[in-house]
Amino acid sequence: MRRVLSAAAVVAAAVITMGNAAAVGATYPTETITWGACSDQTLANAGAQCGTLQVPLDHANPTGTKLTLALSRLAHKASSAYQGVMIAAPDPLAGAGYESSLLGQQLPGGDGYDWIGIARRGLAPSVPALSCDPGYNSFNRPNYAPTAPTNEVDWLNRVQGYATACGQANPDLLPHMKTTDVAADIDDVRAALGVVQTSLYAQSYGTYVGEVYATLHPLAVKRMVLDSAINPDRVWYNAANLDQNANLERNFHLFFDWLAGNDATYHLGTTRDAIQQVWTAQLAAVTAHPANGLIGPAELTDLLTLTPYYQAFWPTLGGMFANFVHTGDASALQFLYTQFYQRGTDNVYAALLAETCTDAPSPADWSTWRTNAQAAATQAPDIAWGNNWFNAPCRVWPAKAANPVPVLGLTSASVLLLQNELDGVAPPSGSMALRQRYSHSALLTVHGAITHGVTPTADTCVNSVLGNYLSSGTLPARKAGNASDAECAAPPAPVAG
Known part of the structure; x- marks a missing residue:
C-alpha cells in the first residue's frame, strides 16, 4: 500500500x-x-x-x-x-x-x-x-442489431466513412479537441x-x-x-460504451411499466410484458417495411430510447408511439426524428466524438467491440448495439488518442x-x-x-x-x-x- x-x-x-x-x-x-x-x-x-x-x-x-x-x-x-x-x-x-x-x-x-x-x-x-457529414443520421438506416448479414458490414462502412470525413473536415483542429x-x-x-x-x-x-x-x-x-x-x-470506452447499457435498458423497462400503468391513456397493455410485445412487433414491422418509407428500426429505436434518459419525455413519446401503433401514422415520429437527430446535430456529434475519441484510447480491433456488444446485448438488447455504433467512430478516429489525466x-x-x-x-x-x-x-x-x-x-x-x-x-x-x-x-x- x-x-x-x-x-x-x-x-x-x-x-x-x-x-x-x-x-x-x-x-x-x-x-x-x-x-x-x-x-x-x-x-x-x-x-x-x-x-x-x-x-x-x-x-x-x-x-x-x-x-x-x-x-x-x-x-x-x-x-x-x-x-x-x-x-x-x-x-x-x-x-x-x-x-x-x-x-x-x-x-x-x-x-x-x-x-x-x-x-x-x-x-x-x-x-x-x-462538421463532418450532416447526412449521417439519415432516415432508413441499417438495423443496429446484426439481424441480417449485411448490417454489420454496412455500419462498419458508415462509421469508417464518418471518421474519414471528420479527418478531412478540419485535420488541424482534431488533435486539439481533448x-x-x-x-x-x-x-x-x-x-x-x-x-x-x-x-x-x-x-x-x-x-x-x-x-x-x-x-x-x-x-x-x-x-x-x-x-x-x-x-x-x-473514460470513455468503458463509461460510454459499456457501463451505460444495462442501466439504460432498466430505465426503458421502467418506461414500459409507466405505459402499462397508464393504459387508460395509451391502450398498449396493462403489463410490462404486454408493452414489450407491442414494442417487439413494431420493430419487426418497420424492419420489414419502414414507416413512411423512412422510419426503420434504427430510427424507431433512437426515438423511443430517449425515454431512459429523461422522464419528461415519457408523455410525449408515449403518445406518439401509441398513435403510431393504433393508426400507422408515423408523421409525428418523422418530425421528431428530424428535430432531434438531423437539424444542426452533426456539429454536436462531431465535436463530442472529437473529444471523447481522443481523451483516452479505445480498442483498435473490431473483434473486441463486437464481443463486448454481443455480451451487453444479452442484458440490454434495445440499447447495446445502438450505443456501440454511436461510439464506434472512435475505433478508427483520425486523431491520436492521449492517456487520460489521473483525477x-x-x-x-x-x-x-x-x-x-x-x-x-x-x-x-x-x-x-x-x-x-x-x-x-x-x-x-x-x-x-x-x-x-x-x-x-x-x-x-x-x-x-x-x-x-x-x-x-x-x-x-x-x-x-x-x-x-x-x-x-x-x-x-x-x-x-
Missing part, C-alpha cells in the same frame, strides 16, 4: 506541475473579452451579454494559430451577496455551453454569481465549428476575466471537464458543483455532488468515486430518480441543499463510510397525457 501511495504522490506532483507550468512560465499577454449585445434572442431576452475570446489552437504553442470562443455572461444581481465568477463547464454530450450562463436564473442561490457560458472549441458559434484543451480554454477565460479563482458548475459529460480542470488548476477553483458525475477511471482530487475547493439514483448515463458509482477523492465534498442522492441530470429542478429538497451551497459554500455534513451525505425522495412520475 505504501508503494501505491508513493506512486500516487509522484503523479500528483507531476499533474500540479503540468497544470501550472503555463501560468508560471507564460510571457504572452492575456487576451481580453469585449462584451456586447447578444444576437441570440434567448440570451438577449434574459439580459445576458455576449463576447468572444481568442485562444490557442494548440496551448503548447500559445503564439500560434488561434480559435475564437463564443461566450455569454449573465451578471449577478446587485441585490444579492456577490459570490464571484461561475463558469459552466461545457457538456459535450449535450453540446451545452453558449447558453449555459442562463443557469444563473434557474438555480437557487445562483444570482450571486457572474455566470459564464462557453461554446467549447469546435462547437458553433465558436469558430471554427466542426478535455485537456477545453480545460486550458476555461483557464484562459478565467484569466481574461481578471479573476484568480472561479467556481465551476458542471453536468453530465461536462463533469469530466470540471474534474480535469480542478486537477490541472487545483488552486484556481473556489467551489464546484458536479451534477451526474462521470467516473474518471472509466486525484487534489483541489482544495469544496465540491457538491448531485446524483439521481437510477441515472442510466452516469450511475452513482461515478459520484461515489469522486466523493472518496475530494476530501471537501458532499454527495446528495435523489432516490428512485431516473432522469439524467438533477438540476434545474423544482424539488425543494434538492434546492435547499444546492441553494445553501451556492449562497455560502455550506455543504451537508459529511457521513462516515461510502454513503450519501444527504438524501431526497423520488420525484413524482410524469402525468400521462
